[in-house]
Amino acid sequence: MKRRDFAIGLGAALGAAPALALTRRPPGDSNPPDWATGPGRGDFSSARSAWAGAAEAKSPLGQTDALLVVQDGKLVFERYGEQCGPAVRHVSWSMAKSITHALVGIAVAEGKVDIDRPLKTIPRADPKLTLRSLITLTDGLEWKEGDYSPANSDAARMLYGPGRFDCAAFAGDRAQAHPPGTRWNYSTGAFVLAAAELQANLFPEAHAPGARRAAMASWIDAKLFKPLGMTSALAEFDAAGTFAGGSLVYANARDFARFGELYRLDGVWRGRRILPPGWVKFARAPTVQPIYGAGFWLEAKATNDPPSLMAGAGPMDAFSAEGHNGQVILIVPSKSLVLVRLGLMDDGDAAWKTLGAWITPIVSALPDTKAA
Template identity: 45%
Template sequence: MGSPKDVNAPTREKLPPLPAQPEGVAWPTREWPEGDLPHGTDVKRLKMLMDHAFAEKAPADLGETHAVVIVKGGKLVHERYWAGFGPDVTCPSWSKAKSITHALVGILAGEEKLDIHAPADVPEWADKSDPRNPITLDLLLRMSSGIAFREDYVPEHPSDVIEMLWGAGKDDVAHFAASFPLEHEPGSYWSYASGTTNIVARAAARAAGAFGNDFEAFMRERLFHPLGMKSATPKFDAAGTFIGSSFCFCTPRDFARFGYLYLRDGMWEGKRLLPEGWVDYARTPTWQQAGVEEGPYGAHWWLDIAGPGSFSANGYEGQYTVVVPELDMVLVRHGKTPLEAKLNPKKWIAEVVDCFRPS
């Protein structure tokens, strides 16, 4: 593959280091090692934030918070659930699935079955005269393909993502997304689009030579089983493509395992699951034009919501898996936050993480 270490190398040198597994701490493949809140944690402030989020009547600023899992130094140090939820209840990923898709591409790229810098394998763009033909997986992973696709989850608004997931595109989400025309020169315009991820997911399936149940078996063998993610439940369309934009249900602890893989630079129990440099590729900033309200963004991961150097898998209605290398920490939050308050869980997460920073 085109090595991810070569992408934006000058920027990558500024990334905070990813911490290694602490000596004497077991990997969480079977169960999470448990520990106490570390010395120096602002326990009073943490309790206040949690009590607010988990109030019997959901607060207006956050909506419902169903689950929070905090891992520090490889140990589960805080966990809390709303009424009716618990460690064994699976939660929706929504767009957190995009980061799982990133991992699958990394596995295939590490086997040289995909080259992220070559034109993506998209049958709808195969004709070399098609202006979309030069679009690479790198541009797709960075949401910089230039394809026209409207990302809006409000039913009364014109929305390509709603039509893709529940309307005319639901049986073949990748074909639906790949049928949109080019709106901007590839690489010249950043625009978050779930359709982009489903194009990537199909390209991954084509590279693996597996669709539907066979691709799910690949996901389990190469990613979920090694991490101990027993609850992971990916969803597929009628064409056999993993709906990598939106649908992989997991327990909060399993989402924490996935974040932990990225915290540990793609290593697990001494074995490299993701190729060297792949996690750095995920957290290297993507160029965004002036005026973009969302971001910063890396490659199918968001950046900096819990301070500089943090990176996260974010999903609709307030689903988050946040990786904080400087604190050797993973935080998972699930819930149901109303659209008008969608920015508030980010602020709340940043405050929770601050409780673990030295005063």
């Protein structure tokens, strides 16, 4: 079973800017220096050793572009590879699914959507098919994420083939293979549909692709990126103006860490509630698949198949946004910790196992947060 989506070349396929792994920001467009810095609590020798190993020419992790650790809201560890740096945007790949979860939550808080109502955007849809089932990947629609070859993958056909001009229409044309809520199946199409449903509820009068794109981009910026100070963040859209909510947001490592901090802090940022009460708990509640909640991957016992990121060897309260080629935003509330790793590695199960084993000692070496 494939766990992460593949979207290399998506920008070009959708008629947008080429989807490069790293994009440099315009001169002068620098990240505001508003991260508190300073020494962290605990032993960071594991982090230093992990970074040294990742920087080796033949590292099993491939290319590691960034490793950041935020502890107690302070940026306490920050390293970059030769092609990266604090002002370099990196593609999210499937970490965008977690961002889509946040956007749906914001719309819920504003009373713009109800995640348990039937969908507007799929004609003749099962009335039990809802935003809830889409963002928990229990939609039951016939979908084969596959190996991302055009012959074996609905995702590839949606992103690069006949579906590329209107990804939501392609994903919405799937048969209802199972009753919604009964089976878990990894699907980039589900999050594209969630993004389309969100846009239909937020901007029912916007029909032209340009109008849909402009309205949604402005809303994402105003409601999520600007409040968090994610000044580098950019959302990508397809030719029909639908947000590529399953795979494509660009941001620098510090801004991805800001997003992780929002979830560590239960949806509150600097005293302002961004996500509705209970929304982070919803993200962390296991579905019929113990390693997945709503838009986020969860830790599970070592015996779980497939394994979680740290395979039961790390804190069990950890949860993460994960993307193709080893993109990770790991959130560990018990340690007041957010870890960001960005890079370019193989996407097979063995590589993800290696990445989890690389991350686990970094996290385990740091102490739990003492109760007040």
